[in-house]
Amino acid sequence: MSQTATDPRRLRAPPKKRLRLSWADERVRAIVWQVLIVGAVVGIVWWLVRNTQYNLEVRRIATGFGFLQREAGLPIGETLIEYTPASTYLRALAVGVLNTLKVAVVGIVLATILGTLIGIARLSKNWLLSKIAAVYVEVIRDIPLLLQLLFWYTILQGLPAPRQALNPMDGVFLSNRGLKLPSLNWEVGHSWALLAFVAGCFATWLYAKVMRRKQMQDGQPRRVWPAAIGFLIVLPAVFWGLGGAPWTIDWPSLRGFNFQGGMTISPEYFALLIGLTTYTAGFIAEIVRAGILAVPHGQWEAAQALGLKPGVVLRQIVLPQALRVIVPPMTSQYLNLTKNSSLAVAIGYQDIVSIANTTLNQTGQAIEGIAIIMAVYLTISLSISLFMNWYNNRIALVER
Numbered sequence: 001m002s003q004t005a006t007d008p009r010r011l012r013a014p015p016k017k018r019l020r021l022s023w024a025d026e027r028v029r030a031i032v033w034q035v036l037i038v039g040a041v042v043g044i045v046w047w048l049v050r051n052t053q054y055n056l057e058v059r060r061i062a063t064g065f066g067f068l069q070r071e072a073g074l075p076i077g078e079t080l081i082e083y084t085p086a087s088t089y090l091r092a093l094a095v096g097v098l099n100t101l102k103v104a105v106v107g108i109v110l111a112t113i114l115g116t117l118i119g120i121a122r123l124s125k126n127w128l129l130s131k132i133a134a135v136y137v138e139v140i141r142d143i144p145l146l147l148q149l150l151f152w153y154t155i156l157q158g159l160p161a162p163r164q165a166l167n168p169m170d171g172v173f174l175s176n177r178g179l180k181l182p183s184l185n186w187e188v189g190h191s192w193a194l195l196a197f198v199a200g201c202f203a204t205w206l207y208a209k210v211m212r213r214k215q216m217q218d219g220q221p222r223r224v225w226p227a228a229i230g231f232l233i234v235l236p237a238v239f240w241g242l243g244g245a246p247w248t249i250d251w252p253s254l255r256g257f258n259f260q261g262g263m264t265i266s267p268e269y270f271a272l273l274i275g276l277t278t279y280t281a282g283f284i285a286e287i288v289r290a291g292i293l294a295v296p297h298g299q300w301e302a303a304q305a306l307g308l309k310p311g312v313v314l315r316q317i318v319l320p321q322a323l324r325v326i327v328p329p330m331t332s333q334y335l336n337l338t339k340n341s342s343l344a345v346a347i348g349y350q351d352i353v354s355i356a357n358t359t360l361n362q363t364g365q366a367i368e369g370i371a372i373i374m375a376v377y378l379t380i381s382l383s384i385s386l387f388m389n390w391y392n393n394r395i396a397l398v399e400r
Contacts, residue, residue: 061365062363062364063367063368064365064368065368067359068088068089068090069088069090070088070089071085071088072086072088072092072362073085073086073362074092074355074358074359074362076092076095076096076350076355077266077350078266078268078269078350079095079098080095080099080102081094081095083095089359089363092355093355093356093359093372095350095355096351096352096353096354099350099351099352100344100352100376100380101380102269103269103272103276103341103344103349104337104341107277108337108338110281111276111277111280111337112284112330114277114278114281114284115280115281115282115283115284115287115288116284116285116288118136118137118281118282118284118285119133119284119285119287119288119292120288120289120314121133122134122137122285122289133285136282137282137286140279140281140282141279141282141283145276145279145343146343148278149272149275149343149346149347150346150347151275152271152274152275153267153347155271156270157176157267158176159175159176160175160176161175161176161177162175162176162254162257162258163254165180171251173252175259177258177259177264177267178264178265178266178267179265179270180252180259180262180263181252181262181263182249182250182251182252183261183263184247184248184249184250185249187243187246189240189241189242189243189244189245189246190240190243190246191243192240192242193237193239195239196235196236196238196239196240197232197236200231200232200235200236201232203227203231204224204228204231207224207227208224208228266349268347268348268349271349272343272347276337276341279340280333280336280337280340283333283336284330284333288326290326291322291323291325291326292322294322294325295318295321299317299318299321303317320395323395324395324396327388327392331384331388334384335381335384335385338377338380338381339377342377345357352372352373352376352377356369356370356372
């Protein structure tokens with residue numbers, strides 16, 4: 001049976017139909033419906049804006065964001081940047097944003113580590129370990145997060161006073177005032193060393209990429225670790241030395257009724273971080289378990305036939321393939337953790353929601369306050385989504 005090849009030059013696209021101004025033409029109907037829907041949306045938005053402006057004018061309520069430059073007079077107990085009650089509302093809100101990011105970023109890292117370990121433990125051949133992990137997942141996901149936050153905050157408030165604080169090791173104290181830890185007195189030399197370390201990370205990544213490309217060309221493996229040591233250790237050490245090589249540890253000590261010196265992790269932040277981490281880790285554990293189970297069992301058998309140890313198989317073969325299943329739902333959990341941090345107001349942690357609520361109560365400009373909260377969470381959520389989508393596309397399988 002013979003087959004004749006068709007000359008691609010003879011293949012022509014079907015002629016386009018002319019647009020007829022008739023309701024029978026589906027393209028005309030599509031355009032009309034789109035215009036009507038867009039017009040309806042614009043009309044509703046215009047009506048809402050006009051109605052809001054009219055009600056605000058009738059009630060003589062001030063509008064606009066001019067209040068951001070006024071003195072806040074708002075005390076904030078935990079700040080990452082310099083702040084006093086004499087600062088403006090804009091700076092107070094900036095403190096709230098940084099406090100929210102401090103919880104979200106640290107919580108995402110800790111929840112990812114804990115959830116991954118629990119998800120792997122659920123697949124363990126050790127019966128006791130597997131059942132403990134399963135009980136953790138089922139219990140932690142069935143208790144509302146707000147109750148868990150209140151539980152951890154109550155536990156921390158029930159700790160002894162500073163004079164009877166728990167002292168598990170030198171320089172570490174745990175009391176109802178929070179967790180006290182030794183801290184490094186930050187100076188200019190440390191800032192230069194940190195910048196050099198960041199630059200070294202980028203240089204190491206770039207060097208590894210170039211060496212990998214050369215290896216693909218000639219097949220000769222090249223070592224990256226000598227250059228990595230130079231970029232990540234030697235370079236920051238040089239800048240640290242040029243900055244005066246400062247190295248002074250501030251140790252906390254009990255003076256009077258409280259501790260002085262060192263760094264403090266407040267009970268509010270500690271309770272919020274523990275609650276968000278343990279709660280989100282329960283969902284991440286199931287995502288990791290599902291991702292590992294999605295990898296064909298033949299991958300395990302082939303690796304074992306080569307004599308590889310189970311830990312190496314999991315790290316080098318299974319988890320890289322499971323990431324393609326894990327990353328999309330993991331993104332949702334990162335977004336949930338960030339948005340759930342707004343429950344901090346229930347235990348007195350001053351994040352963007354708490355500070356914005358106090359601001360709108362003092363100024364009476366509720367619309368602007370709510371708009372700021374929405375804008376902050378929208379920006380953070382979109383940033384997380386963009387980064388995770390980029391990473392998901394990077395690890396996706398490229399088909400020929």
